[in-house]
Amino acid sequence: MKKTASLILLASLAALTACEPTGTGSTSSSSSATSSASETASASESSSSSESSIAMVDFPHNAAGDLIPGSGAGYTDVSNWAPGMCFPLAGAAYANSQVYNAGGSNGPSGGQCATANYSMPWRDNFCETRSWNNVVCSSGQGHQGQDIRPETCKANLHWAVATEDGVITQVGTYTVALTGNSSPHRIYRYLHLQSASLRVAMGDHVVRGQKIGLVSNNMGDTPTTIHLHFEIRVAQAETMSDGTLLAANSFVPPYTALVDAYQRKLAGPDCATVE
Numbered sequence: 073m074k075k076t077a078s079l080i081l082l083a084s085l086a087a088l089t090a091c092e093p094t095g096t097g098s099t100s101s102s103s104s105a106t107s108s109a110s111e112t113a114s115a116s117e118s119s120s121s122s123e124s125s126i127a128m129v130d131f132p133h134n135a136a137g138d139l140i141p142g143s144g145a146g147y148t149d150v151s152n153w154a155p156g157m158c159f160p161l162a163g164a165a166y167a168n169s170q171v172y173n174a175g176g177s178n179g180p181s182g183g184q185c186a187t188a189n190y191s192m193p194w195r196d197n198f199c200e201t202r203s204w205n206n207v208v209c210s211s212g213q214g215h216q217g218q219d220i221r222p223e224t225c226k227a228n229l230h231w232a233v234a235t236e237d238g239v240i241t242q243v244g245t246y247t248v249a250l251t252g253n254s255s256p257h258r259i260y261r262y263l264h265l266q267s268a269s270l271r272v273a274m275g276d277h278v279v280r281g282q283k284i285g286l287v288s289n290n291m292g293d294t295p296t297t298i299h300l301h302f303e304i305r306v307a308q309a310e311t312m313s314d315g316t317l318l319a320a321n322s323f324v325p326p327y328t329a330l331v332d333a334y335q336r337k338l339a340g341p342d343c344a345t346v347e
Contacts, residue, residue, distance in 0.1 A: 128338075131193075132194070136196055138195065140173075140195065142172075143197070145209060145210035147199045147209050150327075151313055153328070154235065154236075154258050154260075154329040158280045158342065159337045159343075160220070160232055160234075161232055162283070165220050166191070167221075168195045169200060170197075170299055171200060174189055175297055185225035189221060189225070206323055207316065217261070218301075218325075219302075220299060220330070226298065227298045229286065230286065231285075231287075233343075233346075235250065235280070237252070238260075239275065239277055239278075240278060242274070245290070245292060246263060246264055246288070247263050247265070248262045250284075251307065256306070258307065259321070260304055261305070262285070262300060263291075263302075264299060264301055270284070281346045282347075287300045302326055302330070303326065304329065305322060305323055307321070312324075
């Protein structure tokens with residue numbers, strides 16, 4: 073069954089080239105809302121990449137930190153900050169820039185549903201040029217998460233799911249934050265969810281793979297594309313591979329963890345979707 077499921081998902085990825093012309097055609101950055109961990113670890117644990125015992129299936133993706141030329145200074149720490157996490161979308165996905173691709177405010181001509189936006193390879197966009205503080209970025213400022221398009225260019229259809237067992241520590245009009253139960257208690261934040269579809273409330277305990285909400289182009293009164301903006305934060309002070317000290321609640325690059333999670337997803341049902 074695992075082999076069959078993997079082949080179905082791989083076939084889906086190969087076939088997904090067209091999408092429906094829905095939603096807005098340009099995007100802008102989401103505002104940063106502070107989310108706090110419900111508990112902190114007694115000591116910091118290393119979050120560098122670790123080998124998984126689960127089979128992996130590779131897929132076309134650019135290297136971590138390899139941003140679209142001219143879109144930002146990038147970053148150097150390519151550690152896996154959440155090894156073993158569940159991929160945050162239930163279906164197939166395309167990680168790439170919302171601002172510097174077709175349909176974005178700084179992108180080439182075309183709408184957000186352009187075939188190129190729903191094609192491989194993936195591309196990192198953590199530390200894209202923004203005015204937000206981000207100590208991980210070479211410039212000290214930049215995009216604080218990774219943008220991920222769902223399987224098709226259709227809002228309010230594709231589910232975002234819990235990355236690990238944990239507690240819901242923030243619920244906004246289009247934002248949900250989840251703090252993991254296990255040390256080092258990573259904080260995962262999901263932006264641009266359809267408000268009416270949210271299946272969680274503050275303080276809820278969720279399990280890995282549980283449905284959280286539907287991906288949309290919801291950003292209040294600000295237009296954006298149909299995508300999930302996904303963040304990972306540290307819950308306590310930690311040190312990066314280059315010696316940079318991160319304060320509690322700092323953003324860390326999610327791309328390497330997302331690639332790892334997607335490779336496991338393609339290999340078979342790494343985490344079942346839970347209602």
